Structure formats: C-alpha cells, structure tokens
Amino acid sequence: MIPLEHVILLSAVLFGIGTVGVLIRRNLIAIFMSIELMLNAGNLAFVGFARQYAGDGAHAVVLFIVVLAAVEAAVGFAIVVAMFRNRGTVNADEVNLMKG
Amino acid sequence: MPISPQDFWCSSPILILCGFGTLLLIVDARCGKGPRDLLPIAGLSLFGLLAAGAAVLLLWGEFGSGGVAPVECFTPMGGMGAAIRCDGYVLVFDAVFLLAAGLTCLISLGYLERMDLRFGEFFALILFATAGMMLMASAMDLVVALLSLEVMSIALYILCGLARTDLRSNESALKYFIIGAFSSAVLVYGIALVYGATGSTALPDIARAASRIDFARGDLLLVGSALIVTALCFKIAAVPFHGWAPDAYEGAPTPVTAFMSTGVKAAAFAMFARIALSLFASYTIPATEVLWLIAMLTMIGGNLAAVVQTNVKRMLAYSSIAHAGYLLVGLVAAVDRRQTDGSVTVGTPDIAFYLIAYTLMTMGAFAVVVWFGRRRREYLLIEDFAGIGFRHPFIAIAFSIFLLSLAGIPPTAGFMAKFGLFRSAVATGHTDLAVIGVLTSVISVYYYLRLVVLMYMRETETGITPTYSPATTLAIVVSGYGVLHLGLFPGSLWRLAEIGAQTLAW
Numbered sequence: 001m002i003p004l005e006h007v008i009l010l011s012a013v014l015f016g017i018g019t020v021g022v023l024i025r026r027n028l029i030a031i032f033m034s035i036e037l038m039l040n041a042g043n044l045a046f047v048g049f050a051r052q053y054a055g056d057g058a059h060a061v062v063l064f065i066v067v068l069a070a071v072e073a074a075v076g077f078a079i080v081v082a083m084f085r086n087r088g089t090v091n092a093d094e095v096n097l098m099k100g
Numbered sequence: 101m102p103i104s105p106q107d108f109w110c111s112s113p114i115l116i117l118c119g120f121g122t123l124l125l126i127v128d129a130r131c132g133k134g135p136r137d138l139l140p141i142a143g144l145s146l147f148g149l150l151a152a153g154a155a156v157l158l159l160w161g162e163f164g165s166g167g168v169a170p171v172e173c174f175t176p177m178g179g180m181g182a183a184i185r186c187d188g189y190v191l192v193f194d195a196v197f198l199l200a201a202g203l204t205c206l207i208s209l210g211y212l213e214r215m216d217l218r219f220g221e222f223f224a225l226i227l228f229a230t231a232g233m234m235l236m237a238s239a240m241d242l243v244v245a246l247l248s249l250e251v252m253s254i255a256l257y258i259l260c261g262l263a264r265t266d267l268r269s270n271e272s273a274l275k276y277f278i279i280g281a282f283s284s285a286v287l288v289y290g291i292a293l294v295y296g297a298t299g300s301t302a303l304p305d306i307a308r309a310a311s312r313i314d315f316a317r318g319d320l321l322l323v324g325s326a327l328i329v330t331a332l333c334f335k336i337a338a339v340p341f342h343g344w345a346p347d348a349y350e351g352a353p354t355p356v357t358a359f360m361s362t363g364v365k366a367a368a369f370a371m372f373a374r375i376a377l378s379l380f381a382s383y384t385i386p387a388t389e390v391l392w393l394i395a396m397l398t399m400i401g402g403n404l405a406a407v408v409q410t411n412v413k414r415m416l417a418y419s420s421i422a423h424a425g426y427l428l429v430g431l432v433a434a435v436d437r438r439q440t441d442g443s444v445t446v447g448t449p450d451i452a453f454y455l456i457a458y459t460l461m462t463m464g465a466f467a468v469v470v471w472f473g474r475r476r477r478e479y480l481l482i483e484d485f486a487g488i489g490f491r492h493p494f495i496a497i498a499f500s501i502f503l504l505s506l507a508g509i510p511p512t513a514g515f516m517a518k519f520g521l522f523r524s525a526v527a528t529g530h531t532d533l534a535v536i537g538v539l540t541s542v543i544s545v546y547y548y549l550r551l552v553v554l555m556y557m558r559e560t561e562t563g564i565t566p567t568y569s570p571a572t573t574l575a576i577v578v579s580g581y582g583v584l585h586l587g588l589f590p591g592s593l594w595r596l597a598e599i600g601a602q603t604l605a606w
Contacts, residue, residue, distance in 0.1 A: 042288035049296040098347045
C-alpha cells in the first residue's frame with residue numbers, strides 16, 4: 001500500500017508545477033492547462049486523505065471538481081476563441097489594452 | 101437523512117431564481133435569432149427577482165426573526181454535514197443580492213439597447229449568478245461553498261465578455277477568468293488540506309476539530325487555511341491580490357461592472373465571514389494578524405491608486421478595492437471576538453449593514469455613469485463630467501449624493517456604515533485599524549469630491565447629455581432614497597442586521 005505521505009507529496013509537487021506554469025507561461029492555452037493541473041493536484045490530495053479517513057463523501061468531491069474543470073474549460077476556451085477572432089493571438093503579454 | 105419538503109421551502113429563493121433563469125433562456129430562444137426587444141425579458145427577470153424576494157420575506161418571518169431555530173438543509177447520508185443553512189444572516193444577504201440584481205436589471209435595460217448588445221441571456225445569467233450568490237452565503241460545507249462560488253463566477257465570466265467584438269470586454273473576461281480559475285484551483289487545494297487536517301469539509305466539524313488539533317495536523321490546517329484565505333482575497337480583490345480587478349471592471353459592460361462590485365463583493369464577504377469564523381474559531385492560527393495586515397494594505401493601496409485615475413469606471417474599481425479594505429476591518433473584529441469568547445455577533449452585523457449601504461451607493465453611481473453611456477463613445481473620463489451641475493441639475497445632485505456617501509460623509513448611508521465598522525474595530529481593541537480607516541477615508545474624499553467639484557465648478561458650453569431611460573431613472577431614485585434613508589434612519593435596518601447575525605451562531 002502506498003503511504004499517505006507519498007500521495008500528498010506528489011499532489012504538492014503537481015500543484016507547484018501548475019502554479020509556476022500559470023506564472024511563467026505566456027500562452028493562454030498553456031496557462032489554462034496549468035490551472036487544470038492545479039485542480040487535479042487538489043483531486044489527488046482529496047483522494048489520498050479520503051482513503052485515510054475512509055470517507056465516501058470525499059471521493060464524491062473529486063467528481064464535482066472534475067465537472068467544475070469541464071465547465072471552466074467550456075467557458076474559458078469560448079473566451080479565448082473570442083479573443084483570438086478579434087486579435088489573432090493567444091499570447092497573454094499582448095492582452096494589454098488597459099493599464100494603471 | 102432523506103430530503104424533506106422543508107429543505108425545498110428553505111432554499112426556495114434559490115430554486116425560484118434558477119427556475120426563472122431557465123424560463124428566460126427558453127423564452128429568449130423562442131424569440132428567434134437577431135436583435136430583439138429586451139423589455140419583456142427584463143420584465144420577466146424582474147418578476148423572478150420579486151418572487152424570490154417574496155420568498156425571502158416569508159422565510160424571514162419564520163427563521164429570520166429568531167422565533168424558529170435556523171434550519172440545516174440537504175443533509176446527505178453517510179455522516180456528512182448539512183449542505184446549506186437557512187438563517188437570518190443568509191436572508192439579510194439574500195436581500196442584498198436581490199437588490200443588486202434588481203438594480204442591475206433596471207440599469208442594463210436601456211444600456212444594452214444603446215450598446216447594441218441585445219442578448220436575452222444577459223438577464224438569465226444575472227439570475228443564475230444571483231442564485232450562486234445565495235448559495236455562497238448559505239453554504240455550510242466547504243465543497244458547497246466552492247461549487248456555489250463557481251456557479252456565480254462562471255455566469256460572470258460570460259457577462260464580462262458579453263460585448264464579443266469589443267476588445268476591452270474580451271480582455272476583461274479573459275483576465276477575470278484566468279484569475280478566477282486560478283483562485284478556485286487554490287481554493288480546491290486549500291479545502292483538500294483542511295479536509296486532511298480535520299477529517300471533514302463541514303464547517304461546524306472543522307470548527308470543532310480545529311480547537312483540539314495536535315501539532316502535526318496543525319501545520320496542515322495552517323497551510324490549508326492560508327490557501328483558502330488567499331483564494332477568497334482574490335475574490336474580494338484585496339491588496340495584494342487585486343491586480344485583476346481594475347482591468348476586469350473597466351473592460352466589462354458597465355452594468356456588469358456594477359453587479360460585480362456590489363453583488364459579488366457581498367457574496368464573497370458573506371462566505372468569507374462564515375468560513376473565517378469556523379476556520380479561526382479557536383486560537384490555533386494567527387488569523388487576526390494576517391487579516392489585519394491585508395485590511396491595512398487594502399485600505400491604503402486602494403485609496404492611493406484611486407487618486408490618480410482619469411477614468412470614472414477605473415476610479416470606482418479602485419474605490420471598490422478600498423471598500424473591501426473597510427469591510428475587512430469588520431472581519432478582523434469578528435474573528436478577534438470569535439477567538440476570545442466564541443461569539444459571532446460583533447462585526448458581522450456591521451459587515452451586512454455596510455454591504456447594503458455600499459450596494460445602494462455604488463449601484464447609484466454606476467447608474468449615473470450608465471446613463472451617459474453611448475455606442476462608440478462611453479463618456480467615462482472624469483473630465484467628461486465637467487459642468488453637468490448646470491445642464492442636468494437633478495442627475496448632478498443624485499451623483500453627488502452617491503459620491504458623498506462613498507466618501508462616508510453624513511447624513512448618508514456611507515457614514516453610518518463606516519461608523520459601525522470602525523466602532524466594532526475599536527470595541528475589539530483594533531483602534532489602529534480604525535485610525536487607518538479614517539485617515540484613508542480622508543484620502544478618498546479627494547477623489548470623490550473632485551468629481552463633484554468638476555460638475556459644479558467648471559462651466560462648459562458643450563458636453564454630454566444623458567439618454568432618458570425610465571428604468572435607469574427608477575434605479576437612481578431607488579438608490580438615492582435608500583442612501584438618504586439609511587443615513588438618516590439607520591435604526592430599523594441595523595436591527596435587522598443584528599438579528600441576522602444572532603442567528604448565525606452554530
């Protein structure tokens with residue numbers, strides 16, 4: 001049996017990679033993929049803890065979060081597509097009309 | 101425990117809004133493609149909001165006045181806590197959300213037509229977002245809180261990007277979305293860690309577990325709480341997590357900006373207060389110190405940045421950040437008192453009262469800005485408002501009242517609301533915060549009064565003229581009356597907020 005610490009450590013590493021990805025990547029699609037990685041890190045932590053507490057409810061939470069990620073993807077990509085149609089770019093640094 | 105009819109009765113405002121939202125989508129689809137008359141759709145959405153308001157009033161008669169104990173609804177089988185709760189606190193906030201949504205519908209009617217944004221789904225999305233806000237205020241479980249936050253946010257991402265061909269609207273939706281999704285991911289991880297530390301996601305269980313937690317798990321709780329607070333600070337746009345707010349507020353269609361800065365802020369604070377009072381119920385985490393710092397930074401940062409703005413919408417965005425700082429002062433007081441003697445009635449009624457006053461005055465100010473908006477030329481620069489006092493005296497008077505109220509000058513609602521917050525800060529020994537609050541309010545007088553001065557002191561020959569819209573006029577009259585009434589006779593509403601806070605205890 002895999003110990004809890006390993007699961008949590010893996011999820012923390014994934015969360016870290018996702019956070020760094022959001023901060024340093026400039027492609028909007030890549031930023032979005034990093035956010036998905038962070039959400040799945042949360043899922044992994046939930047599953048790990050749920051096995052420890054033998055809580056069925058927490059396993060169900062993972063399903064909610066998967067749905068949440070899907071809904072965010074639907075709206076997020078719609079926004080990115082609208083952006084791409086108007087500007088022809090998906091680079092976050094070029095999204096800079098407003099400042100101050 | 102199986103779902104009982106009472107569960108449905110207690111969540112009826114939320115169900116009514118969801119039902120009307122779906123109905124609006126169907127009606128809108130039946131209208132066919134192309135530009136349409138928005139009046140029937142707006143009327144239907146207002147009717148839905150009124151129906152939900154009636155349900156809130158009936159529920160207040162039952163649970164809000166404290167005669168009947170608050171009800172925990174939708175308790176799942178398998179030993180988990182209740183999903184949502186119906187008490188006076190929730191009902192007071194429900195009223196704030198309905199007020200914000202109703203005024204948004206009123207001011208957006210003429211605006212959408214002038215801007216050629218004749219989308220019927222606008223009103224459906226407002227209703228869905230309002231339902232999400234109500235769920236946020238009543239969530240008793242961190243997972244329910246997360247999901248309801250998403251119900252609200254996803255509707256708002258779409259609303260921000262409603263002007264599909266407008267580059268600024270695109271940019272606003274994109275920034276709001278990226279930051280919103282990022283903060284939800286942080287929230288998810290925080291909830292997972294808190295679950296790991298306490299073995300539950302239900303707020304009452306977390307509060308119980310946090311008070312007797314051993315050190316190893318204490319670390320986990322500390323990191324989890326920090327992540328949750330970070331995510332919520334993104335949502336309320338507290339400094340230093342505010343970078344997205346001015347851009348998202350400036351680019352979004354103006355009625356959506358108004359809705360974001362009032363309804364969303366109220367919902368995020370309703371949820372923040374409930375979560376903070378559970379997570380930090382006992383003194384295992386130095387929560388007040390952290391919140392103290394964020395409150396101070398937010399008050400100073402928001403007000404200083406607002407001083408240099410030239411765009412009214414952006415100035416109001418920074419002012420909304422500054423007001424989040426004042427509200428955090430109330431939260432510091434609430435958490436402090438909760439940690440000392442476990443009571444929840446200090447600070448929380450002031451937060452509720454402040455949010456009612458803030459909703460009225462901000463909605464009023466945005467209604468005036470919306471009134472001047474045109475297609476292709478929105479008249480958003482502060483200079484554009486020069487000389488309005490001579491040409492349009494009634495609008496100028498209304499706008500001045502809202503701005504004075506935002507600055508916190510008596511006899512307006514803003515003064516009474518700020519007074520309440522700073523009073524509870526002093527009562528819990530945070531005199532330093534109250535002093536910073538008063539000093540930064542003095543800074544804010546500069547940029548609010550600059551608009552008033554421009555309106556009355558500089559005469560211009562030509563300038564903007566508003567497009568008359570009965571719905572916007574109604575919104576301005578309602579908010580203007582509310583601001584003055586709450587400033588002169590705050591007693592009855594204050595009492596309601598206090599009763600609401602008394603039923604908050606669990």
